[in-house]
Amino acid sequence: xxxxxxxxxxxxxxxxxxxxxxxxxxxxAALTFVVLLALGGGPGVSRDEAAVLAAxxxxxxxxxxxxxxxxxxAPALSAATRVLLAPAGxxxxxxxxxxxxxxGAILSAAMVALAWELGPATALLAPxxxxxxxxxxxxxxxxxxxxxLAALALGLALAWRRAFSEAxxxxxxxxALFTGALLGAALAARAxxxxLGLALAxxxxxxxxxxxxxxxxxxxxxxTRTALVALAVAGPLLLVAAWPALLSSPAARAAALGxxxxxxxxxxxxxxxxxxxxxxxxxxxxxxxxxxxxxLLVLAAGLVxxxxxxxxxxxxxxxxEEARPVxxxxxxxxxxxxAAAAGIAPRVGGVRPFLHAMPFLAILAARAxxxxxxxxxxxxxxxxAASLALLVLWPAxxxxxxxxxxxxxxxxxxxxxxAGAASMGLPRQxxxxxxxxxxxxxAERARGGARxxxxxxxxxxxxxxxxxGRLRADLATAAAPEEADLAIVTLDGAGRDGEYRAWSAxxxxxxVAGVYVxxxxxxxxxxxxxxWR
Amino acid sequence: MSELSRLxxxxxGMLRERAVAGLRDSVHSVRAALAWAWARRPPWRRxxxxxxxxxxxWAGAWSVLAQARLASRLPSPLDWAAxxxxxxxDARPGDAAALSPAWAERAREALPASVPLVAQARLAxxxxxxxxxxWLVSIPSAPGFRWEAEADLSxxxxxxxxxxxxxxxxxxxxxxxxxxxxxxxxxxxxxxGAVTLGAADCEAVGPGRFRCGAAARVERTxxxxxxxxxxxxxxxxxxxxxxxxxxxxxxSRIGRTLDGHAGAAGAGAVxxxxxxxxxxxxxxxxxxxxxxxxxxxxxxxFRIDTSRSAGQVRAIALVVTSPARLALCLDAxxxx
Numbered sequence: 063x064x065x066x067x068x069x070x071x072x073x074x075x076x077x078x079x080x081x082x083x084x085x086x087x088x089x090x091a092a093l094t095f096v097v098l099l100a101l102g103g104g105p106g107v108s109r110d111e112a113a114v115l116a117a118x119x120x121x122x123x124x125x126x127x128x129x130x131x132x133x134x135x136a137p138a139l140s141a142a143t144r145v146l147l148a149p150a151g152x153x154x155x156x157x158x159x160x161x162x163x164x165x166g167a168i169l170s171a172a173m174v175a176l177a178w179e180l181g182p183a184t185a186l187l188a189p190x191x192x193x194x195x196x197x198x199x200x201x202x203x204x205x206x207x208x209x210x211l212a213a214l215a216l217g218l219a220l221a222w223r224r225a226f227s228e229a230x231x232x233x234x235x236x237x238a239l240f241t242g243a244l245l246g247a248a249l250a251a252r253a254x255x256x257x258l259g260l261a262l263a264x265x266x267x268x269x270x271x272x273x274x275x276x277x278x279x280x281x282x283x284x285x286t287r288t289a290l291v292a293l294a295v296a297g298p299l300l301l302v303a304a305w306p307a308l309l310s311s312p313a314a315r316a317a318a319l320g321x322x323x324x325x326x327x328x329x330x331x332x333x334x335x336x337x338x339x340x341x342x343x344x345x346x347x348x349x350x351x352x353x354x355x356x357x358l359l360v361l362a363a364g365l366v367x368x369x370x371x372x373x374x375x376x377x378x379x380x381x382x383e384e385a386r387p388v389x390x391x392x393x394x395x396x397x398x399x400x401a402a403a404a405g406i407a408p409r410v411g412g413v414r415p416f417l418h419a420m421p422f423l424a425i426l427a428a429r430a431x432x433x434x435x436x437x438x439x440x441x442x443x444x445x446x447a448a449s450l451a452l453l454v455l456w457p458a459x460x461x462x463x464x465x466x467x468x469x470x471x472x473x474x475x476x477x478x479x480x481a482g483a484a485s486m487g488l489p490r491q492x493x494x495x496x497x498x499x500x501x502x503x504x505a506e507r508a509r510g511g512a513r514x515x516x517x518x519x520x521x522x523x524x525x526x527x528x529x530x531g532r533l534r535a536d537l538a539t540a541a542a543p544e545e546a547d548l549a550i551v552t553l554d555g556a557g558r559d560g561e562y563r564a565w566s567a568x569x570x571x572x573x574v575a576g577v578y579v580x581x582x583x584x585x586x587x588x589x590x591x592x593x594w595r
Numbered sequence: 596m597s598e599l600s601r602l603x604x605x606x607x608g609m610l611r612e613r614a615v616a617g618l619r620d621s622v623h624s625v626r627a628a629l630a631w632a633w634a635r636r637p638p639w640r641r642x643x644x645x646x647x648x649x650x651x652x653w654a655g656a657w658s659v660l661a662q663a664r665l666a667s668r669l670p671s672p673l674d675w676a677a678x679x680x681x682x683x684x685d686a687r688p689g690d691a692a693a694l695s696p697a698w699a700e701r702a703r704e705a706l707p708a709s710v711p712l713v714a715q716a717r718l719a720x721x722x723x724x725x726x727x728x729x730w731l732v733s734i735p736s737a738p739g740f741r742w743e744a745e746a747d748l749s750x751x752x753x754x755x756x757x758x759x760x761x762x763x764x765x766x767x768x769x770x771x772x773x774x775x776x777x778x779x780x781x782x783x784x785x786x787x788g789a790v791t792l793g794a795a796d797c798e799a800v801g802p803g804r805f806r807c808g809a810a811a812r813v814e815r816t817x818x819x820x821x822x823x824x825x826x827x828x829x830x831x832x833x834x835x836x837x838x839x840x841x842x843x844x845x846x847s848r849i850g851r852t853l854d855g856h857a858g859a860a861g862a863g864a865v866x867x868x869x870x871x872x873x874x875x876x877x878x879x880x881x882x883x884x885x886x887x888x889x890x891x892x893x894x895x896x897f898r899i900d901t902s903r904s905a906g907q908v909r910a911i912a913l914v915v916t917s918p919a920r921l922a923l924c925l926d927a928x929x930x931x
Binding site for chain 1: 652740860
């Protein structure tokens with residue numbers, strides 16, 4: 063095939079993809095699924111992911127004890143894909159993570175569907191802006207509730223919009239009930255899922271107070287009431303149906319309540335939490351230091367652009383019908399950020415407390431970028447938008463590739479990368495996932511039958527790695543460094559006492575192997591004399 | 596002559612007039628051009644869009660450049676190998692290496708094993724027992740680099756030579772003005788010592804490790820105190836130490852003071868309730884010569900005056916009691 067022919071075919075394919083919301087959504091979903099599935103075997107297993115895997119697979123639970131009560135949807139999805147893919151010979155970890163790849167595909171499709179009314183260029187660009195950030199990509203590679211909540215947030219936005227825009231009352235009721243069911247699923251995914259319901263209720267209340275018309279303007283006398291009642295009734299009902307333990311177990315009820323987590327800023331920022339400037343609004347600080355700089359600029363511009371458009375619509379300088387969709391996107395972007403700042407989100411690292419805000423920010427950012435290109439150079443808007451998108455996406459994708467498979471160790475250019483973040487005392491990774499990167503050298507060099515001490519890795523994570531074949535089968539686990547031949551430690555801000563005890567037990571502070579990113583150590587292997595070949 | 600000067604004056608005057616007129620015309624043209632441009636200025640929304648496009652282009656280009664430059668700001672394996680060779684050649688007993696920034700711990704793998712690494716990030720208040728000279732291995736071009744370690748060392752040491760540059764690494768030697776050279780570091784002598792809880796002897800379960808039934812354990816180890824590694828006697832008890840725990844060391848020459856520290860071991864010690872106050876008493880041949888009440892939160896120092904027995908060879912014992920269960924890290928230096 064000639065170059066001209068290839069270009070022609072590429073253009074034809076692009077035209078076909080951009081020809082309608084369905085082909086665009088399917089294309090993005092397929093691309094996302096393939097990429098996430100292909101990369102899903104790379105990352106190690108963090109303590110949070112190990113908890114999800116242990117809840118999805120009783121064989122991984124510690125000493126026969128059941129895992130701590132937690133929202134069941136993410137473990138249930140992981141269990142389902144693991145069981146479904148097992149006959150095809152897919153290893154259990156990849157099988158469990160396939161659920162996240164599927165959720166990622168749905169998220170991409172939902173982003174396209176939600177953004178399509180803002181223009182095909184916006185809809186096609188928005189998922190790219192979301193996935194280009196290394197920590198967002200990493201969330202799509204591991205089992206957990208964060209990406210699931212983000213996908214459910216997008217689903218909620220789509221269903222909520224339909225609950226007001228459908229012409230037939232019966233369809234409106236059906237859409238409202240679906241919204242309630244999705245809210246129930248969000249509650250079953252993560253305890254702070256109710257924040258999404260709050261955002262929708264706020265949107266309904268503000269729209270009513272400001273008398274904002276729906277885009278397809280028509281008389282909808284009871285639409286707001288129906289939607290709110292559906293949220294309030296169907297959501298909790300589905301939650302109880304998905305999590306029957308709520309009726310009997312006080313511990314499950316406490317987990318479902320998702321009580322405010324004190325010290326969330328300290329957890330996310332590590333040693334840098336001592337800086338009052340950084341901790342004052344830690345979601346903004348974390349986003350500002352993790353999202354690649356050019357992408358961050360566009361995300362911020364998207365928010366400002368949306369606020370300006372809302373202001374223009376409210377003041378009558380733009381059609382008033384534009385206000386409601388912008389208000390919905392803004393509220394769904396800002397409410398999770400505010401909730402995280404208030405300590406309502408769970409104590410997890412990086413952008414995970416407010417990951418469900420990021421798809422909405424990405425949609426607003428894509429719209430701002432496309433709009434700016436159109437305003438700046440109307441006759442060359444498409445090439446200019448494409449060039450700007452490339453300038454934003456290239457450094458972000460490069461960062462993602464650089465940090466993979468330890469995407470949660472990624473810090474942006476403002477932080478100075480991993481090295482600058484370590485200088486500031488920011489956490490280097492989350493929950494000991496870098497241990498997996500040391501297993502290859504351990505498999506190669508460890509003495510046969512060596513006992514390994516894992517002070518920073520969850521037992522369920524070690525079992526997962528062993529069952530997945532990444533940990534050599536003859537290696538045993540030691541409970542204390544004095545009983546061990548090797549110690550595999552990760553440096554994640556959770557204390558280094560276990561590592562120091564290994565120094566003492568092995569009479570050396572010199573590691574035999576290490577894993578580094580930008581010269582910052584993420585993990586070390588220590589060996590007793592004779593245990594390392 | 597006067598005619599000539601009159602002509603020259605006229606010529607100069609004409610030139611000045613022409614220059615002023617030219618300048619006036621230029622200013623007028625610029626003003627006209629500016630007025631023309633202002634009259635045809637794009638709408639502010641387009642100006643904003645152009646500014647945003649420029650900002651995005653700049654941010655993207657800056658990001659690419661920042662990423663490309665990062666590798667050259669950090670040391671390569673070759674730099675570490677050269678630094679190792681330099682220390683291998685020049686270091687001698689009594690030397691230690693310090694890192695700046697403190698996270699640059701590839702040095703643990705790369706630098707020679709004969710040069711111990713100082714585990715603390717801040718060095719101004721550290722005793723650094725047994726260390727006469729410190730080699731500061733720094734990465735000055737690392738993002739977020741601060742000169743704290745160098746400032747700390749400069750306060751208490753003289754820099755022997757200008758720093759050597761090894762790729763992205765910089766190596767400077769600091770000779771400590773008054774090094775702490777202990778007569779004995781007591782935790783290191785535990786292997787030849789004895790431990791009792793009340794009247795009962797504790798069982799030696801390994802070199803430098805004792806078990807007092809299920810009640811307490813004593814061992815020479817390294818623990819994390821306040822985020823730093825501390826070599827110490829680790830004393831762990833499952834219940835309050837109602838009976839005195841006595842750790843007796845083999846006889847040693849006594850100096851003027853016995854300096855020590857105590858702290859709750861482990862990152863979560865305070866939350867785990869093992870950071871209770873402790874009483875540490877010092878006995879010389881069974882006679883109490885001093886004691887200290889210590890809060891175990893942090894790394895609390897204590898000093899016992901032993902000048903009365905200075906120069907004598909005596910058996911030293913530390914007696915620990917606590918009203919709560921313990922996970923204590925305790926060190927003690929016999930100083931001349």
